[in-house]
Amino acid sequence: MNHRRSRRVPASAGLTALALTAAVSGCAFSPSSTPSTSPIRGSGDMVTATGEQASVSSAALTGAARRPNVLLITADDAAPGDLRFMPHTRELIADRGVTFTNGVAPTPICVPARASLLTGQYTHNHKAYTIEGKGGGYTSFDSRNTLPTWLRRSGYDTLFIGKYLNGYGDAGTGTARKIEPGWTQWRPTVGGSTYNFMNPTLNINGRLVGYHQYNSNLFADQTVDLLGRSQRKRKPWFMWVNYVAPHHGGPLDADDPQLRYPRNPASWVKTTKPAPRDRNRFRDLRLPQDPNMFRRVRHGWDNGAPMSLLKRRNIREAYQQRIEALQSVDRGVARSVAALRRTGQLRNTVVMFTSDNGFLVGQHNRFGKLYSYNDSQRIPVVMSGPGVPRGKRVRTAVTNPDIAVTIAALARAKPGRRVDGIDFMPLLRMGYRGRVVPTEAYPVHGGTRPVYTGIREGTWTYTRLRRDGVRREELYNRATDPYELHNLAGNTRYAAELARFRALDRRYRDCAGATCPKAVYLPGDPPAG
Numbered sequence: 001m002n003h004r005r006s007r008r009v010p011a012s013a014g015l016t017a018l019a020l021t022a023a024v025s026g027c028a029f030s031p032s033s034t035p036s037t038s039p040i041r042g043s044g045d046m047v048t049a050t051g052e053q054a055s056v057s058s059a060a061l062t063g064a065a066r067r068p069n070v071l072l073i074t075a076d077d078a079a080p081g082d083l084r085f086m087p088h089t090r091e092l093i094a095d096r097g098v099t100f101t102n103g104v105a106p107t108p109i110c111v112p113a114r115a116s117l118l119t120g121q122y123t124h125n126h127k128a129y130t131i132e133g134k135g136g137g138y139t140s141f142d143s144r145n146t147l148p149t150w151l152r153r154s155g156y157d158t159l160f161i162g163k164y165l166n167g168y169g170d171a172g173t174g175t176a177r178k179i180e181p182g183w184t185q186w187r188p189t190v191g192g193s194t195y196n197f198m199n200p201t202l203n204i205n206g207r208l209v210g211y212h213q214y215n216s217n218l219f220a221d222q223t224v225d226l227l228g229r230s231q232r233k234r235k236p237w238f239m240w241v242n243y244v245a246p247h248h249g250g251p252l253d254a255d256d257p258q259l260r261y262p263r264n265p266a267s268w269v270k271t272t273k274p275a276p277r278d279r280n281r282f283r284d285l286r287l288p289q290d291p292n293m294f295r296r297v298r299h300g301w302d303n304g305a306p307m308s309l310l311k312r313r314n315i316r317e318a319y320q321q322r323i324e325a326l327q328s329v330d331r332g333v334a335r336s337v338a339a340l341r342r343t344g345q346l347r348n349t350v351v352m353f354t355s356d357n358g359f360l361v362g363q364h365n366r367f368g369k370l371y372s373y374n375d376s377q378r379i380p381v382v383m384s385g386p387g388v389p390r391g392k393r394v395r396t397a398v399t400n401p402d403i404a405v406t407i408a409a410l411a412r413a414k415p416g417r418r419v420d421g422i423d424f425m426p427l428l429r430m431g432y433r434g435r436v437v438p439t440e441a442y443p444v445h446g447g448t449r450p451v452y453t454g455i456r457e458g459t460w461t462y463t464r465l466r467r468d469g470v471r472r473e474e475l476y477n478r479a480t481d482p483y484e485l486h487n488l489a490g491n492t493r494y495a496a497e498l499a500r501f502r503a504l505d506r507r508y509r510d511c512a513g514a515t516c517p518k519a520v521y522l523p524g525d526p527p528a529g
Contacts, residue, residue, distance in 0.1 A: 067156075068386050069232075069349040070407050071336060072240045074117070075329050076110070076163060076247035077322075077369065078355035080380045081288065085323045088334035089382065093353050095391060097384025098428055102397045104456060106439045108357035108377045109370045111137060111166050113400050114242070117356075118146040120404035120419035123440055124450075125512050128165070133446015137167035138175070145416040147404050148182030151238050154413035157231060159185035161222045162215075162242035163194050169203065177206050187222055189215070195249035197273035214275045216245050216328035220335045227339040238407065243332065245325035246272045246359075248318075253279065257314040267310040269367050271317065274324035281327065285320045287312075292363045292375075292483040304365055312362065319361045350385035350410060354403065364484070370441050372452055372463040372474065373484055377439060388428060395432045396520060397456060398424045418513030422520075433520035434458045438508040453509040455501050458523070462501035475501065 075082075080103065083090060105113050107123040115121075115128035118141075127142075129135035148158040160183050169176040169190025176190045186205050193201040193210070200215040201208055202222075211218055223241050226232070248270035252259050257268045274281070287293065294307055307315075333353060340346040356379070360366045363375045370376060381398055384390075401421030408415050409423040427433065439454040454463035459479035465472040473489040475498055488494040508517060 066348065067236045067411055069236050069345060070238045070410060071340070071349055071351045072117075072238070072403070072407070073329075073333055073336065073351070073353045074114075074240070074242045075326065075353075075355050076242070076244050077357065077359045078246060078326065078329075078380060079358040079375065080378050082246070082323065082326055083380050083382070085282075086326055086330040086333070088330045088337075089353050092334060092337045093351055093384045094382040097351075097382060097388045097390060098392045098394055100381040100383075100394050100396075100398045100424075102395055103354065103379040103381035104397050104399045104437050104439075105355075105357040105377055105379050106399055106401070106437060107370075107441055108379075109441070109444070110356055111141070112442070113356035114165060115141050116400035116421075117240075117404055118143070118148075119417055120147070120401045120408070120415060120421045121417060122401060122420045122438065122511070122516070123442070124510060125418075125420060127448075129442040129448050130444055130446060131166045132444075135442065135448040136446050138165040138170075139167060139173070141165055143180045143182075146182060147407060147415075148180075148238070150182075150408055150413040150415055151411050152182050152184070154411050155235060156411055156413070157184045157235055157237040158182055159187075159226050159237060159239040160242075161187045161226070161239070162189065162219050163244050163247075164188040164242070169194075176208060177203055179203070179206055185226055189244070194244060195247070196251065197244065197249050198251060214328065216243055216275060216325075216332055219243055220328075220332035223332065223336050224339045227336065227345070228343055232343065232345060236411065238411065241332070241336070243329045245274075245329050246322035249273050255280075255317060257317065261310065261314070264310065267308060267314050269311065269314050269318045271321050272325045274321055275328040278324040278327045280324075282320045282323050285316075285323060287316050287319055287362055290363060290483055292373075292485055294362050294365050295485060296365050307362075307365060315362050315367050318367070322359075322361070348386055350383060350388065352381070352383040352403065354381045354400075355379045356400070370444065370451075372439060372441070372454055372461065372465075374461065374478060374482075377456070377461075387425070392428065394424075394427055396424075396427050396430075397435045397437050398427070399437055420511065420513060420516040422518050427520070430520075432523065434523055435520045436504060436508065436517040438505070438511060438517070439463070440509065450509075453505055455504045455508065457501075457504070460497070460501070462498075462505065464502070464505055473498070 107113060109131060111128050111131050112123040115126045119126045123129055127135065128140045131137055151158050168188060171191055179186045187202050189200050190203050193199060197215050199212060200218060201210045219241055249272055256271045261267055337351065340349050357369045358376045358378045359369050360371060360375045364373050399421060402424050405419050405421040406423045406425055434457065437456040439456060441451045442448065443451060450466065452463050452465045459477055461476045461478065463474045474487050475489040475494060476484040489498055
């Protein structure tokens with residue numbers, strides 16, 4: 001660890017210094033000639049282009065002499081488009097491996113998405129539905145049977161650094177020193193310090209340590225420290241490093257909307273905290289110029305009143321800061337890969353980078369996540385390492401639950417739960433395959449009844465909304481309408497498609513294990529349902 005850049009402080013200081021904890025501790029809801037094969041649904045099988053069951057294992061595909069190490073790096077609220085501002089991540093992982101161009105968060109918000117990364121299950125099965133209240137936050141999640149416990153049983157060391165589930169270590173819960181099951185090294189942020197980018201407190205294996213250091217830099221230091229230890233060469237390991245950036249947090253800067261426009265709270269949006277060296281580095285960055293920016297959709301989500309010019313300016317500032325905050329994450333990725341190379345571990349380590357959910361910065365007249373729109377549900381997913389093709393792009397959908405299942409397969413670990421996801425390593429040897437992915441979302445501040453359920457299949461997105469006692473539907477074909485501007489649910493020409501997606505939604509909204517859609521199929525085959 002680089003102590004020259006880190007000054008430890010009493011743990012109590014790290015826990016109490018953040019005055020705006022209540023404001024930032026949650027997640028914002030701003031809510032051919034190719035042989036064909038028939039799809040196999042609910043069987044748990046992966047099918048090849050010739051219709052034969054794929055028997056090759058994830059571990060075999062790596063070609064590793066021994067089971068690979070796995071380094072999973074995640075950012076909080078990073079959208080796929082943000083990768084273009086992360087040159088190290090692109091060069092060291094994406095360019096040397098695989099980019100999944102259709103990464104999906106079936107429930108695109110903090111706790112449910114990360115719980116899926118820990119269980120390989122959809123939200124309605126792991127039951128951490130939302131970020132707080134009934135069915136929400138850390139207390140809603142049963143951590144006794146998760147990916148780290150499966151890997152420990154299979155002989156892996158397991159290491160965690162960074163943000164855990166919302167509410168972990170909160171004052172009054174008695175959890176600040178708790179070590180979650182399955183982890184051999186446990187170094188999460190605790191309580192409100194998670195969102196104090198300049199004064200985080202870590203639980204280091206049961207001991208609270210406060211730091212005066214930008215949290216992304218601290219997480220990178222911790223990663224390099226643990227990767228350099230001699231234990232890493234004695235047995236295979238799995239490490240999850242979860243950065244807070246670009247999630248909102250503090251302390252506030254003078255150009256943040258709350259301080260710049262104190263008398264106009266209607267214009268405020270929550271902002272993140274870039275590292276000091278990156279502040280205003282992207283001061284001239286414009287918002288994405290997509291056709292759906294600040295556009296409203298009829299007959300679907302209530303997209304609210306048109307945003308004022310001032311609020312749009314504040315969203316541009318928040319977008320700038322998000323990209324600036326990701327620079328420290330990108331440098332952390334570079335430092336991690338350098339440490340792997342320096343210690344001789346890189347050639348036997350699978351490195352993944354992803355996010356918990358996407359994020360809207362004005363698309364569809366919204367700022368935030370959880371929405372069923374593409375900008376909210378899409379996540380970046382890139383990986384490199386033994387057995388991973390170089391420079392390949394995979395268009396088949398992969399999800400948060402799939403990542404957990406794939407890591408378990410790489411480690412030859414047996415999941416202790418009925419997993420809903422698939423091992424996606426066989427997809428690296430195939431061309432494009434279609435796939436059904438069920439989606440769902442729940443009230444931000446508590447509740448176990450869905451706000452929406454839906455289906456993503458190929459270029460189609462279907463959503464069944466339930467809000468304020470009113471039911472609405474949205475249906476988009478992103479092949480012809482990539483920005484989801486034309487809701488086809490009310491168009492009689494698409495009545496057959498609508499009926500098909502309604503049936504898929506009914507079939508899979510409560511799926512579990514083998515009853516979830518696991519098979520992939522060639523385009524042109526009869527779709528599921």
